[in-house]
Amino acid sequence: MSKTAKIVLDDNEHVLPVVTGSENENAIDISKLRGSTGYITIDPGYKNTGATKSAITFLDGEKGILRYRGYPIEQLAENASFMEVAYLLIYGELPNTIELQLFERSIKRHTLVHEDMKRFFEAYPAKAHPMGVLSSMVSSLATFYPESQNPDRNSEAINLTIHRLIAKLPTLAAWSYKNSMRHPFMYPNNKLDYCQNFLNMMFSMPTEDYDIDPVIVKALNKLLILHADHEQNCSTSTVRIVGSSQANLYSSISAGICALWGPLHGGANQKVIEMLLKIHIDGGNVDKWVEKAKDKNDPFRLMGFGHRVYKNFDPRAKIIKKSCDEVLEKLGVNDPLLEIAKKLEKVALEDEYFKERNLYPNVDFYSGIIYKALRIPTEMFTVMFAIGRLPGWIAQWKEMTENNEPIGRPRQIYTGYNSRDYVDVSKRK
Ligand code: ACO
DSSP: OEEEEEEEEEEEEEEEEEOOTTTEEEEOTTTTTTHSSSSOOOOOGTOOOOOOOSSSEEETTTTEEOOOOOOTHHHEEEEEHHHHHHHHHSSSOOOOOOHHHHHHHHHHOOOOOOOHHHHHHHOOOOOHHHHHHHHHHHHHHHHGGGGHHHHHOOOOHHHHHHHHHHHHHHHHHHHHHHHHHHHHOOOTTTSHHHHHHHHHHHOOBBBBBOOOOHHHHHHHHHHHTTTTOSSSSSSHHHHHHHHHTTHHHHHHHHHHHHHHTTTTTHHHHHHHHHHHHHHHHHHHHHHHHHHHHHHHTSSOOOOOOOOOSSSSOOOHHHHHHHEEEHHHHHHHHOOHHHHHHHHHHHHHHHHHHHTTOOBBBBBHHHHHHHHHTTOOGGGGGOOOHHHHHHHHHHHHHHHHHTTTTOOOOOOOOOOOOOOOOOOOGGOOO
């Protein structure tokens, strides 16, 4: 017999269905509660609300498990390429050799962006944050491909949009960096793989080739895989809710980029390095900053610590920490910020405040340090996250569209004034 839940309201008992997932997680289905009782449920920040059923990513925050389509993140990060993982997330299965070749070839065919878009970059000030530029450019892509705006798109048209997005995001990202430097744009080189091509567009110059270091390529590939999906987080929920109005995929992804930008989400990786630098300039007294983070009257928080769902450890942080040590050793990086990061991690992990609240270093604590070692400029860190998260956003948008999910439209409990009469301006106090 299927499970049910009972709720008693105003002495009346209501039976609600229970939905069970493939990993035995349970949810009470309250979708009809308002119709039968007049009540809604309230859950600010959706801390305990399942917004959808999804077959893409499973995570268990207590046990520190993360799997894409059933495959453990540890195995994917160790063995797969980012393109394989993108294919897996979007199409549901790992590609065979032919499928992977066709996918990679199609991505390479679309890496160029329309020459007219180059002029948009020129209008941005040099100090423009690359996340702002990236979200605008992605949104602009919809105007260059008007067929993407048709809500009755067939799967071939959707596939084309998906491939265009994956292909063009690194080009737009690298150009937003080149523009901030007022350096000439470097065009994509389709002889290179996805990560190599991005690094080449970032760091080569017309006057000088860029020597692509395999250590850096490997680290980047791993970082992108670790960020590729994370079920219903803030930016992914944004993509799904924007897409639920049948807005086109470019616009939905652009909204996701904006949501990711915030310091409590993807923007944390930039804030981690800025925080470490601040502590370093201040004399490197880690204890002082840990005390500040614990002080409720001080707005300072330890960036890169804490997570909405991981309450024991972040499995991505575990993988990345190891990779971080390897990369720094292989590249011979000796960074004083790293020493501060290590001290901070130790002090915070032993401190009662952090232990009681289950605050552990998250993926962004280490990713910023690696990106810095790879010579990625700090303002580009969240852009790197966006490149990694793109396949996840696409997969979630595609799943929502294919499942014909209804438009996202939460309710509220109103706490404002009751009805009152309009008063003419001359009579107002
Ligand atoms: N430093 C100090 N105290 C913290 C921190 C922190 N980084 N994070 C949470 N706390 C404290 C809160 O003050 C609160 O304390 P209280 O119970 O005494 O009031 C308690 O821990 C719970 O914190 P919430 O903010 O309620 O937890 P929530 O799940 O809403 O927030 C979040 C999670 C936003 C990630 C939070 O931990 C944070 O702000 N961390 C720093 C930013 C960061 O690293 N973000 C990246 C997240 S990972 C990602 O997006 C890939």
